[in-house]
Structure formats: structure tokens, C-alpha cells
Amino acid sequence: MICRKSLKKSIAASAVAGAVVFSFMFTQPVTAQAEGEHDGGHIIPHEIGKLNISGGITSILQGTSGIADSGDVTDFTYTFDLNLEAAISEKGKVAVALEAGDGNGVNDNIPSLSISNYDAYITESGGIVTPSVSQAYYEGSFLDGQLGLRVGKLDVHGCHDENAYANDETDQFLTAMFTKYAGSIFPELDSYYAPGISLRYSPAEVADITLTAANGVGSGFEDITSNAYLGGQVNIKPNLMGREGNFRFYAIYDARNNYRDIDYSSKIEENTAFGLSFDQEISDGLGLFVRYAMQDDSVLAWSDVNGDDSVDGWVDTDSDSIVDTPEVLNPVKSAVSGGVSLNGSLWRRDQDVVGIAYGVLINNKDNLAYFDSTVIPNPGDESHFEVYYKLGFNDHFTLTPDLQVVTNAGGDADNDTITVYGLRAQMNF
Template identity: 25%
Template structure:
């Protein structure tokens, strides 16, 4: 395969490590008996307040690549670097029984390669769409969470970022409202969800088709309810959209909004935990039809522009999210996604169909408990209407090469090795190969190598 033939050094190293685990995986065909599973868990000590900090520095580079042409939203074909830095202060307090109030202050600085343009599966999931040379701060999250215990066996919450250590039961209702990221609650995955710790690519950390409501930094206002009963969970939420697609300003009255619903089933397979999540969402706001924009472009002789044909519409979508531990310290995951490709994407990125699969392996298997290695493959598609729009000179959220005479699926391979340097400190080596960036077979592939330093306390 073309994508395998062009793997960078980090990707090859990750595959070798994964291959090295194969004999151990075979030995684990019958899961090892875990004494801890038979023992009673030590109850969590409840917290009344907590604060945490994180800082993440990501340095990226790609060498020159083939490019027959380029446009306003293209990856530059010349050798390019990018560097982003962000830091977060998390502060939480428990004002009453079952309640939590959290606030996050974030600082940003730097630019991702090409200032976050060039591929639908963009290569830096921690880079804001608004890059600046000098540091600046924003309130990222400010929300209230209330948990109502409904009984059942203990299912304590371990202390974490934006979560106080808390004793709770497996059956419960959780209400969350305020400023947050939609993916704090929806489309979570143990192995592929955190660009500060695992995969970097936008379409690996969540379903590329989950066009979730957000400002340019990934946050919005909204509310969600979760009902946990046994091994099931049901979630629903409503969230505020930007005033126009891909804008930094949210509406002031929820006149444009998104509704998301998700069902989750947790289970064990051969003694190993897993989960399946199925969700749907509907976006309601002013959106432009791709074909309407193309027809107007033909009539006027100007490039296609969905901003000229926007009207209030609905744009639905669905995703399937799977995670499964298959041996001690070894997990596999996958996502499928689909949305209405007749209209422009609203907030996240330009993906109408997506499929991903990957594996994550803990370094404990070779005596490095703080290390993790992961590899994933993603295939993204844009609809036929979206292809016509891009070929007519249209620009999407992240893509737009000026024309698209030879469209193709965007193929992404990513591999990383995260080295635990000390408690709360990791250094990751990451390699991403993006074939047909922006769905364009006349450009690429782009081979992006990344170095990520992450501190968390």
C-alpha cells in the first residue's frame, strides 16, 4: 500500500513495537487472573476542592511534497514547521452534596502548520484555529455538574481533571450545564480522545463527522443530562452554535443550536472491559447547500461560496464508537461516522463519511509502565456535492485547494510513542502520513513528524 510504503521513522518504530507484543498477545489468549478484580476496591476519598495544571508544547515539521497546484486553504508544498503551546489551570469546588463547579483558564500561543488549514483530518488536535504569535488567555470552561445517586453497587469517581474524587453509585443521573466542550461528554474513548496524551489527528481523537457545536477554540455553552443504569448509559444535550459557520463568536440566544443524543453499553469480553456508543446529532442553523453554491458560481463566473446561499436548515449525522481491551494493557478502538453531505459543515471539519481503527499498548508489557504506543488508520470522505463545490473553487472549514479535478478519499496513518519521563511528564514522538490531503489526488502525501511535551499535575 502507498501509505505503508511512505511511513516515517516514528511510524515504523511504533509498528515494530506493536509487532514485538504479538507473542505476548498470543500468550494472553486466556486472560490472566487479576487478583485486584477479586478484592474489594478501596473507596475513593471524597474531595471538597481541587486544582490542577497542564502544559503542552507541540513542535511539528513536514518536508516538501508533490503539489500540482495549491489554493487558499492548502498545505504549503514547501518544508513547513509549526509550534503550538497551551497551558490550563483547572479549579473545582464541591459547594453541596453531589455538586461540582469547575472553571478552566487557558493560555494559547503559536501556530500549527499552515495555521490549521490543509487537511480535513488536520494534524494538530491541540492547536486552536486562532493562532497568535504572542500568548493570550481565555476562560475555556465554566460549568456546574450535579450527580444524583440512584443506588446500586459502588462506582466511585477517581480524582481527575475537571472531576473531584467522589463516592457514587453505578446507577445515577448527572446534569451538566455551562461552558464546556461537547466531547467532554459525547464520543469519549479510552484509547483515542486526548490530543495532549494520545493521538494528534482531528479525525482520530473524535469522529470527523461529529460536527460538534463550538467556537474557534472548541468550546460552547450548553447543557447535558446523563442517566446511568447498570451497564447502560443514555446522554442528551443541547448546545449553542456560532453566529455563522466556523466563527469565533457564539449566538447570544441559542437561535442556532445543536442537539446530541448518545446510548452507551459497557461490557466485558473474556474478562476485559469494553464499550459501544451509538449517537445521533442534528445541527439547526444558517447553512449553505453545496449545489446551490455551485449553481450560483456558474451563473456569476465567480468561485463557489456557501456564504452566499445560506438559509436556516437542519443537518443530521450519526456515529458509532467502539473500544475494547483485548489483553492486559492492550486496547483496540474504532469509529464510523456519517452526516448529511449536501450542506456545508458548520463547526469542526469537512468530513461527511469517516472510518477509523487503531490499537493502543501500555509500556507495562515491556517494563515501561509510564509509556504508551499507539497506531491508527483513518479514511475520510466528502460527499459528491462537496467535491463539486471544492472543484468550483469553494473553501471549506479547513480545506480548499482552488479546484479538485481528481478527488479521492483522504487516508491518514498515525503512530506515536509516549515516553513517561516522570510522574505527570510525557514526551511523545508522533508521525502522521496524510495521503490525498483535502481529498486531492494531485497533492501529497504529506508526512508530518511531531514532538510533544506534556506536563500534568
């Protein structure tokens, strides 16, 4: 999630970005680069002098079937991304990412633990209607490329749990748990993007190690050495059968002060999580992926979002905050998901892709604050199925019909099966 920016800050950020663009525009001619080696053709960078620019607009139309309480809906969302990069030395560059968007889509209407429109969630949750700076960092390469560094305002959750076939909500799956597990299992940072540092060391071609540190409380810019959010990942790349593959193992340590013992005591706890994210190319045009993660099932996460004085839960005696039962999170103790990616080259449509995925969020039934027998008398593990067909018309435009099926939404087996059908248009420039 992203904190709401004031209009003045948004205008100022846009003005700074515009000044950078124009300062480079008048020093060098404009040229278009080839598509990035590792971006799957999704990003199309252009050079304006020393500045490298890429961007995209994502529009999503979704409708629902099976929502009993509030009724079925049809909603539309859009998001806008603009990425700016400029080399400042032979081994280093600065990068700035701006985002905007509007609409929360069907997310507000489906009582699921993993949302159906992850693209809209990231921008709408922070009210980013005008362009705002989501990332601004320095990236450097050292030791002949063995050591990589990123420092600044980062997409911290993007530093681990990556996946070649299930990683980008604007180009692949729309369901949150098929993009990354942060937010569906363990809580995201308070502002999603945050100041941090990430180091990646590659001792050999078949392995790399990533260490990331950030402050996840509030905007992340106050008391940055307190309440650390740490992530570590080992990626093994064995080149099985001569094919590309990644076998990632990661761990997360979250010391934010919004965790409590599951027995409702006021003791401050940290949260820990472990996961794996595998992707492997099987043959030309065929790839598989698997994810699994688990977190500490003895802690609760809470947020005093209501800010009231009513007592419906327990009092945090350490800070005199009132914690209401609806504010209690962490109902999931583990998750598993997997799927297949089929490239259109198999049927002579090289720019098309089919993705199929299935996953389950396993309830933490010891979390009685969430699974209160008077509220959810019949708990059941929430499951998600998604299939999409991405039609690639050219390097700049794709159209993706998408179908999702959600069972036991919210971990409640009494909820009806919900179907989400949608259409995503992606325009890259």
C-alpha cells in the first residue's frame, strides 16, 4: 500500500521529473532501444539523450458472479507507470518510477484474502490519482558485476519472491497471490514502497544471494533504523536440461510493532516468514512455476485504522492504542500455488501467452480473533484458480481476457463460489 500524497507534493515531484527529462532532451537526440533482455518484451525503453524512458498504461474491466451479500458488480480501473533511468557513471545509474491510477475494481466487493485485481490495489489503496514518485534509487554494479547495489526508495517486496511466469500483474496473472505472496500471507509494508537498501552477490553463474533491509512503519522515512524489515534470498540457477530456471529460497524478519501474541497479550512480537519460488523452462514455449510460503502462526497483526475509543478486542497497554477485532489480520499460516505458462509460438502466435494457475491459502485456525465461531462457524481454506490468454498485437499493445474462480472467500466455507471475468488492455511506450 502507498501513503496518500498531497497535491502539492505530487505536482512538485512531477515538475522535478519533467525538469530532468527536458534537461536531457536538449543534450542528445532521441533513439529507441531494443527490448530488454530479461523483461520478456514488456518494457520498451527509449533514449532521450542520457535518459532512458519506458512506461505503460494498464486498463482492466472486471465483472463478478456469485457475490451474495452486496450483489455482483462490473468495475473499471486504470494505472499509469513511467520509469526514468540515467547513467551517472560507468557502473552506476539513478532510477525514478512514477505511478498513478484510479478505481479499486472488484476488490472492495469480494471478501477474499487474496484480491482479484492486484494492479488496482497498489495505487488505489494510497489514493494515487495524480502521478507520484513510487521509487527513487541509485543502482550500482561492482566487482566485475558480481555485486549489485540498490539504495533509496525501493519496491522492497520486489527484491525477493520473484518469478519468471508469475510476477507482473500488468502482463501476467491479476490475482495477488499469483504475483507475490506479500499481502496475501504476510503483511506488506505500511506504505508498500519504502526507503531501503538491497545487495545482490553472485559468486557464480548458477547462484546469487540477495539481502534487503528497509523500514516498514508508516512512510518509512521516520526513525529508519527502528522496526527493521529484513529479507534474505538465495537463488539457485542450475540450468537443468539446458533450460533457464530459478529456485529461490527466502526468509523475512519483520520487527514492526504491530504484532501481538495470538493469545491477545500485549507483548510486542516480531513476525518471521519463509518461502520458495521456483520457475523452470521445460521446453520451447513451456514453463512451470511453484510457490510456497509460511509465516509464524503464533502472532497476530493488527492496525488501529478506526482510531476510535471503543473496546472490541484488547487494549495495547504499551501504547494505549485500542485494537478492534475487525482490525486483526494474519488469518493465513501458509500458502501453496503453481501453474503453467504456454507461449504462443507453440501455435504460431509468438506474441501470445496462456497462463494457468491454482493456489490455496491455508487458514490459521488458532487465530480466534479472525475465525470467531460466531462470525465464521465453518472455516475453509480459500482457493484461487486463474487462466488468461494474452493476445499480443505488437510490441506496444496486448489484450488479455482473464477468468478467476474463488472458493471459500475469506477463509469461510459458507461463502458461495465467486467467478471474476475480466479484460486487460496493456499499452506500452
